[in-house]
Amino acid sequence: MTDSKILIIDNDISSCRTMERAIQQEGYQAIIATNEPDAVSLLIKEMFYLVFLGLETDNNDPLINIKSFSPSVPIIMLAHQGTIEKAIDALKKGAMDYMTKPVNPEKLKNILKTLSASHKNKLSSTQDYNYILGETPAIIEINRLIEKVAATNATVLITGESGTGKEVAAMSIHRASQRCNNPFVTVNCVALPEQLLESELFGHEKGAFTGAFTKRQGRFELAHTGTVFLDEIGDMPLTMQAKLLRILQEKSFERVGGTETLNIDVRVIAATNKNLSDAVMNGMFREDLYYRLNVIHIHLPPLRERKEDIPLLVSHFLDKLSHTYQAKKVSGEAMRLLYNYCWPGNIREMQNIIERAVIISQDLEILPVHLPPELQKSSAATVEPIIRLPDEGISLVEVEKQLIIMALQKSKGNQTKAAQLLGITRSALLYRTQKYGIPLIT
Numbered sequence: 483m484t485d486s487k488i489l490i491i492d493n494d495i496s497s498c499r500t501m502e503r504a505i506q507q508e509g510y511q512a513i514i515a516t517n518e519p520d521a522v523s524l525l526i527k528e529m530f531y532l533v534f535l536g537l538e539t540d541n542n543d544p545l546i547n548i549k550s551f552s553p554s555v556p557i558i559m560l561a562h563q564g565t566i567e568k569a570i571d572a573l574k575k576g577a578m579d580y581m582t583k584p585v586n587p588e589k590l591k592n593i594l595k596t597l598s599a600s601h602k603n604k605l606s607s608t609q610d611y612n613y614i615l616g617e618t619p620a621i622i623e624i625n626r627l628i629e630k631v632a633a634t635n636a637t638v639l640i641t642g643e644s645g646t647g648k649e650v651a652a653m654s655i656h657r658a659s660q661r662c663n664n665p666f667v668t669v670n671c672v673a674l675p676e677q678l679l680e681s682e683l684f685g686h687e688k689g690a691f692t693g694a695f696t697k698r699q700g701r702f703e704l705a706h707t708g709t710v711f712l713d714e715i716g717d718m719p720l721t722m723q724a725k726l727l728r729i730l731q732e733k734s735f736e737r738v739g740g741t742e743t744l745n746i747d748v749r750v751i752a753a754t755n756k757n758l759s760d761a762v763m764n765g766m767f768r769e770d771l772y773y774r775l776n777v778i779h780i781h782l783p784p785l786r787e788r789k790e791d792i793p794l795l796v797s798h799f800l801d802k803l804s805h806t807y808q809a810k811k812v813s814g815e816a817m818r819l820l821y822n823y824c825w826p827g828n829i830r831e832m833q834n835i836i837e838r839a840v841i842i843s844q845d846l847e848i849l850p851v852h853l854p855p856e857l858q859k860s861s862a863a864t865v866e867p868i869i870r871l872p873d874e875g876i877s878l879v880e881v882e883k884q885l886i887i888m889a890l891q892k893s894k895g896n897q898t899k900a901a902q903l904l905g906i907t908r909s910a911l912l913y914r915t916q917k918y919g920i921p922l923i924t
């Protein structure tokens with residue numbers, strides 16, 4: 483079971499064995515990796531409940547490396563008296579906690595008990611919002627869709643601007659599916675040059691090209707019985723698109739330089755922030771592949787189109803950060819700035835801004851001064867008077883009606899754009915048009 487595996491990464495084998503015994507006594511399975519490459523290949527293949535990371539493996543920041551392969555796994559640093567400062571630094575980079583060596587088995591067991599209790603709490607609180615955190619109608623609908631598609635093996639295409647949570651959605655589908663205890667393997671199609679991407683996806687045989695000293699399994703093979711998440715699919719080179727199409731159609735492939743045909747059972751979820759139908763028209767994306775991928779389409783709206791979720795997301799991030807830093811709350815004025823901002827980097831940007839604010843505020847409260855200048859600017863722009871107040875006064879209802887009509891005219895009747903111009907959701911716009919009897923066709 484996924485939840486029962488704990489990975490120990492440390493080159494101090496006798497310490498690993500002590501930890502292994504304590505872990506087993508608590509009913510978990512311990513897996514030991516004595517070097518970073520072994521650890522990475524385990525992290526690609528399996529999902530772990532927890533990782534212990536010894537600082538002796540520290541050459542090119544293994545913490546960051548592990549987080550890139552397994553972003554959500556909690557990591558506990560193992561530190562010597564002399565390396566405690568480094569361990570504290572690791573906490574700032576996202577490690578959950580640290581233990582000093584020699585490891586005290588009782589302390590280790592306590593950590594496992596605390597984690598298990600907080601895991602149970604987390605599970606009961608995540609049930610409130612199911613998969614994607616949010617209460618706006620669009621997110622409720624997406625969560626329903628995630629639940630439905632999770633029960634199938636259908637290919638899913640997830641679209642949305644950068645930072646809207648496409649990977650979170652893909653992972654949610656995997657976790658809610660029958661494949662949840664099998665691998666979830668991510669490939670970022672834009673991060674790798676074409677030749678490397680091919681070997682990364684399909685693996686290679688020994689001697690397939692200069693530098694291929696050993697046989698290597700590709701991500702599809704590693705994901706057998708699980709899910710492959712192809713991020714930034716819109717940037718996949720055309721030659722690779724043809725090979726991907728074959729995998730989707732025939733569920734088979736050959737390693738680079740190999741003749742043996744391998745059959746695999748994987749579910750494919752792809753994501754892009756590009757407009758794939760435009761790419762098809764421009765000849766940059768294969769039409770047949772587009773239809774193959776687009777069996778189920780999930781579109782994640784940008785944060786500015788679901789502003790009502792902003793306070794909920796802010797408190798979610800504050801809550802998460804309170805495990806590492808002192809618990810803080812956001813002042814009313816700062817919340818207003820957060821609400822008014824247009825969030826071009828979406829939820830990722832919000833997460834960074836809240837983390838920065840939590841770190842720099844000395845107080846228990848986050849104030850406007852702790853937010854970056856662009857948020858203050860956006861607020862100044864929104865308060866700039868755009869409507870003149872006549873001497874005889876004007877009713878607010880009338881102002882709202884006029885603004886809605888202006889937004890619909892400006893967007894040439896496009897409801898999504900009009901809602902964007904007003905900083906409200908499309909359903910909030912439709913509600914208001916109905917309330918005031920404003921016709922939708924302008």
Ligand SMILES: Nc1ncnc2c1ncn2[C@@H]1O[C@H](COP(=O)(O)OP(=O)(O)OP(=O)(O)O)[C@@H](O)[C@H]1O
Pocket residue numbers: 614615616642643644645646647648649650651713753755798829830833
């Ligand atoms: N609904 C959500 N609740 C909490 N955190 C979220 C949510 N959606 C996204 N995030 C967080 O926002 C960040 C960006 O999410 P993610 O990587 O899934 O976005 P993306 O759309 O795949 O971005 P990109 O296109 O740049 O790859 C992550 O740190 C993720 O944990």
